[in-house]
Amino acid sequence: MLQVAVIKAHKNDIIKSLAKRNIDAKAMIEDAISLDEKRKTIQTQLDATLAEANSISKEIGNLYKSGKAEEANNLKEKTTQLKEDSKVLSDDLQETTGALTEILYKIPNVPNPLVPSGNSDEDNEEVFREGDIPKLYDGAQPHWELAKKYDIIDFELGTKITGAGFPVYKGKGARLQRALIAYFLDKNTAAGYTEYQLPHLVNEASGYGTGQLPDKEGQMYHVGIDDLYLIPTAEVPATNLFRDDILAEADLPVKITGYTPCFRREAGSYGAHVRGLNRLHQFDKVEILRVEHPSKSYEALEDMVNHVKGILRELKLPYRILRLCGGDLGFTSALTYDFELFSTAQDRWLEISSVSNFETFQANRLKLRFKNQEGKTELCHTLNGSSLALPRVLAGILENYQTEDGINIPEVLIPYTGFSKI
Structure with a gap:
């Protein structure tokens, strides 16, 4: 605000x-x-x-x-x-x-001067690209076909239990999912982020604090009898840890990571581009969040971007970074970088992370302040990013690492999975 x-x-x-x-x-x-x-x-x-x-x-x-x-x-x-x-x-x-x-x-947040003008995601600026796009064998398949072939994700069973967009992970699919969560958390904690286990439901004040309410009310699942909301991302409970707090300047920066399931109604989403893991109502994500001194928040944003780069390099997945234009920028963000990996089997880019600086926008709603060296209170800057969202990372691994006789596991994940191939 x-x-x-x-x-x-x-x-x-x-x-x-x-x-x-x-x-x-x-x-x-x-x-x-x-x-x-x-x-x-x-x-x-x-x-x-x-x-x-x-x-x-x-x-x-x-x-x-x-x-x-x-x-x-x-x-x-x-x-x-x-x-x-x-x-x-x-x-x-x-x-x-x-x-x-x-x-x-x-009133949405004021875009940073670096934000380009534009109407939609087609106007976003590519600022970085890295990794080789693999050449797959003839007959390579998209992940939803691979999931069925190797019996590792069951979309129909999820539809039976709940509805479309709630997949069931099985066997080595579930193990790979768990391995990714553990790997992401280990990378984040090694980079100085403190791990938190967070509530999966939040109250209305928390939704307003981070800007999901009233902007995205229709995209959130609401538990009416208790007036609680299922979280769309760990950003909401993690940032609200500091609602109404006054930190000491020496406490900054605060660096938090956490794994949570995320719940999004994604109303109006349909079509081939949302098949399989491309868009879900429930998915897993590991988040990183920072509370920063205003003078250091853009340095912190660059550090977060480089951190996600390092993870994708270790996974050896081809990716690019986009600076979002004004028409595609989130309501609360001043500047956002999106990470997209290339799905060779689908021949398209898939968004896997957004890293954003909200400047004082969330902090003003949250009354999140710090006391400077002169004893005066100032609003903090808040930042957050996906590190990483699992569904499309998993889709990218299945599709880009597929061979005629199975799916290879990225080398960095083998100590977590306990196997090297599906």
Whole structure:
């Protein structure tokens, strides 16, 4: 959430920057400023009314002590009116503050100057590419056919139990899935991230804190009776660990990793491009998250990008990195890099990670601050990334490592799987 003070100080620049998202934010920005001015005016009136009522109450007490009961009773009528006025002002203040908050929740984060203009993923900028695309044998198959051939993932059984998008991993498929989770966590902890086991459901405040609500409410599974949400990513519970916290500057950076299942409704998703593991309603992901000093967050973003690069190099998967354009940038992000691996069997790129800097956008919602060396509080910067999302990594391994007589396992994973071939 943008800070009102920042909006006021940089109104025109913010409107211009948000145009990169193909949003005309002028009306929302002006409404926010207008509502904040109204809120401050009402607050001033309320403070004055309460101060006057308090002063008169003291005067009434003194009059009673002096035996001037009649004068005191006359002043009581005025305090009654002031109480009624303060009630009206308090209601107006609450209504205006609520309207201001509602507007602020609708304004997305301001894109970093590096974010290119564009309307969709077709306008994203490729900034890096690495790895050789393997030449497969004649008759090579996509992962959903390989899964059936080697009996390692059962999509039909998942549909029977729950519905489409909830696969069942079996035998060496389940073992490979578990191996990837352990490998990713080991890589992250070796890089200085502390592992957490996190709740898989969150309350509404947590959803608002990281920006999933109200922006992506329709994409989240909601447990109505308890008013809880299944997490779309570990980012939500991990970031909310620090909601309403004031950290010491010496505590920064905070580096967290965690494995969780993720749940997304993916409403409206259909077609050949979502077959098999390409898009699921439940999937596993290992996340990395950082809480940073504002002056060091972009250095941290680069470090996170390089960390994911290192994992893909060890897996020996061909990948590229895209800088997302304004039209494809997430609501809360100031700058995002997407990692995509190349699926040779499908002849297409598959997104496997997003690494993002949210700057103060989430921290302002969360009231996540730190106390600097001068003793003043500042908002932290938050960042997160997938390290990595498993379904498409697994799909890439199955497809790119397939041979005529089986699927080879990346060398780095063999100590985790206990086998070298499916």
